Amino acid sequence: MKVVIIGTGIIGLTLAKELLDNGCYVTIIEKEPTVGVHASGRNSGVLHSGIYYPKDTLKAAFCTDGKPLLKAFCETYNVDIDQCGKVLVTKTKDELAGIELLYQRGTENGIKVERLSKSALEMKDPFAKTVGEALWIEETAVFDSKEILKRLIDYVKEHQNGTVLFNESFKSRIDDTSIQTNNQKLGYDLLINCAGGYADKIAHKFDVAHHLKLIPFKGIYKKLNKNIAKKVNHHIYPVPDLENPFLGVHFTKSISGDVYVGPTAIPAFGAENYGIFENLGIESLNILAKDAILFLTNEKFRRVALTEPKRYIHKFFYDEARRLVQELNPTDLEASSKIGIRPQLVNWKTKELVMDFSIEKKENHIHILNAISPAFTCCFAFAKHVIKNYLD
Numbered sequence: 001m002k003v004v005i006i007g008t009g010i011i012g013l014t015l016a017k018e019l020l021d022n023g024c025y026v027t028i029i030e031k032e033p034t035v036g037v038h039a040s041g042r043n044s045g046v047l048h049s050g051i052y053y054p055k056d057t058l059k060a061a062f063c064t065d066g067k068p069l070l071k072a073f074c075e076t077y078n079v080d081i082d083q084c085g086k087v088l089v090t091k092t093k094d095e096l097a098g099i100e101l102l103y104q105r106g107t108e109n110g111i112k113v114e115r116l117s118k119s120a121l122e123m124k125d126p127f128a129k130t131v132g133e134a135l136w137i138e139e140t141a142v143f144d145s146k147e148i149l150k151r152l153i154d155y156v157k158e159h160q161n162g163t164v165l166f167n168e169s170f171k172s173r174i175d176d177t178s179i180q181t182n183n184q185k186l187g188y189d190l191l192i193n194c195a196g197g198y199a200d201k202i203a204h205k206f207d208v209a210h211h212l213k214l215i216p217f218k219g220i221y222k223k224l225n226k227n228i229a230k231k232v233n234h235h236i237y238p239v240p241d242l243e244n245p246f247l248g249v250h251f252t253k254s255i256s257g258d259v260y261v262g263p264t265a266i267p268a269f270g271a272e273n274y275g276i277f278e279n280l281g282i283e284s285l286n287i288l289a290k291d292a293i294l295f296l297t298n299e300k301f302r303r304v305a306l307t308e309p310k311r312y313i314h315k316f317f318y319d320e321a322r323r324l325v326q327e328l329n330p331t332d333l334e335a336s337s338k339i340g341i342r343p344q345l346v347n348w349k350t351k352e353l354v355m356d357f358s359i360e361k362k363e364n365h366i367h368i369l370n371a372i373s374p375a376f377t378c379c380f381a382f383a384k385h386v387i388k389n390y391l392d
Contacts, residue, residue, distance in 0.1 A: 004029065004179065004188040006170050006202060009040040010145075011371045012194035013152035014383040016162065022387065025161045027188075029181060031169035036149045038272065039196050040376070042340035044252050044260070046235065047071070047081070047141040048374040051088075051106040051113060052242065058357040060109050062378030062385065067139065069380035074143055077151040080255050086140035086235035087121065089130035091323045096132045098239035103135060113137050127231045129326050140235055144255045145376060170195070173205050176363065190391070193367040197271030197343040203367040209360045212369055214343040215290055216271050217246070219263030222317065223336040224251070228328070229259040236324050243300055245344060245355055245372065249320040260338055261321050265304060267291050274339045290346075297351040345370035357382070361390045 001024045005012045008030040016026045035041065047070060050063025074081045090096055099115075106113035114136040116124060121134040128134070156162040165181075172180045178187045193202045200214045224232065236251040246265035253259055269284040294301040314330065322328045345354040357378075358370035366386065375382065 001025065002187065002189045003027070003192065004186055004190075005192045005194055007194035007196055007199075008032075008035045008149075008153060008164070009038070009194055009196050009371070010043070010149065010152075010376050010379045011368055011382055012192070013149065013156065014379040015192055015194065015386060016156045017152060018380075018383040018387055020156065020159045020162050023161075026156065026159075027163040027165065027186065028156060029165045029168040029170065029186070031167070033166050035153045036146050039340060039342065040149055041146055042338070043145040043376050045143050045145040045255060046252060046374075046377075047139075047143060048377045049086070049106070049111045049113075049137045049140050050109050050374070050377070051102050051111055051135075051137060052240065052247075053109070053356075054105065055108045057355075058385075059374065059378065060105075062357070062381040063374060064110060064381075065384075066378040066381035070143075070148075070377060071141075073148070073151075073380065077148075079144055079147045079151060081141050081143040082253070082255060083139065083141040084234050084253050086137045086237055087116070087125050087128050087130075088135040088137065088237050088239060089121070089128055089324055090132050090134065090239055092131055095239040098242070099133050099135060101242070102239065106135070106137070111137065112139060125234050125236070127233070127325055127327075128236045129324060142235070142253050142255050148376075170202055189364060191365040192386075193365065194371070196371070197341060199343075199367060199369050199371075200345070203360060203369060206362065206365050206367070208362045208365070208367055209358075209369060211347060211349045212354070212358065212360075213290065213346050213348050214271075214369070215287065215294070215346055216268040216273065217342045217344055218266045218268035218273065219340040219342060220266070221260045221262035221336045221338040222321075222333040223338070224259040224261055225332040225334060226258075228332045229257070232259045238324055241303075244304055245353060246304065249317065249324075251321070251324065260336065261333060262317075262336075262338075263340065264317070265342070267304075268341055271341060271343060274341065294346065294351060298353070300353060342372055344372065359386060359390065366390050 003026045005028040016028050053060035116134040169182045203209045238248045240247045318330045360367045
């Protein structure tokens with residue numbers, strides 16, 4: 001079978017590897033000159049436990065199956081991974097109900113999760129702070145996401161049945177077995193759309209999922225001063241609002257030892273709107289109009305839109321971070337170039353945010369429409385699921 005994959009993000013690359021391992025001929029196209037320019041290359045590198053997700057979701061299932069597969073890949077290809085663990089803390093007594101819910105979900109999902117009293121947390125992680133109970137998730141880890149992307153792209157390039165085309169962007173669908181790129185006509189038996197923030201637009205050109213649209217959100221981070229970063233032994237996360245897809249400002253260890261604080265979740269005006277005025281255009285007006293409609297019709301979106309933008313202001317960002325730890329000065333949070341864009345899928349018929357992964361198939365084309373966090377953790381299980389359930 002001849003397969004064309006659009007996009008060299010983590011899902012596109014793991015699908016390519018799995019298809020090659022199953023005897024297919026794979027051509028993967030990427031509009032950028034190299035791998036990891038956008039979401040996958042800006043990933044925090046956290047191997048998530050899956051504690052946030054209800055048991056009957058794809059996210060929960062793929063975390064369970066994907067964690068050992070990702071660890072095995074890192075071991076095989078000598079990619080550093082540090083099982084530093086994570087503490088989930090409460091900022092108010094009202095969040096204790098969230099601790100209870102997450103503990104139950106963790107247990108249901110087969111995750112080893114430990115309840116910690118305030119004094120037990122102080123012994124486990126003296127830097128973290130909680131109002132009441134906290135949770136300890138030992139299996140949460142951190143890895144080098146760019147190294148994984150590099151190993152995967154090399155695997156495809158070096159495989160006798162694999163081809164990687166950089167600076168090659170999808171332009172249009174020609175017919176049932178071919179597409180037009182900026183450079184050539186490409187034929188296929190099967191096409192898989194893994195185009196990240198542009199996946200919905202490509203799907204619509206194949207007359208698929210017109211009711212699903214991606215809205216971009218911008219995540220901005222601060223970097224913790226190195227002297228303070230030495231005190232962070234584990235990831236430190238707050239109890240999130242489980243009705244929204246964002247986890248709130250948190251402390252994330254990187255494989256290099258740096259600690260990042262964030263991110264925000266601010267509506268962006270383009271799939272690549274990393275700077276304030278970067279990559280704006282006509283599409284920015286369309287996104288602004290969609291944001292306005294969601295603001296008026298969706299309470300969850302309105303809550304995000306009203307609370308997140310203030311985190312652009314250093315004081316508000318600092319205030320959120322300060323509530324998670326024993327000590328932090330405003331000057332401990334330094335500027336960082338780490339910025340990511342997360343495309344969030346919306347069902348435009350209901351105006352509801354789509355919280356789980358979304359995969360759509362029609363005829364001989366498959367569209368991966370909501371491969372957001374924890375997609376990196378889930379990637380190998382995600383690829384196996386697609387091949388098992390969506391290939392005839």
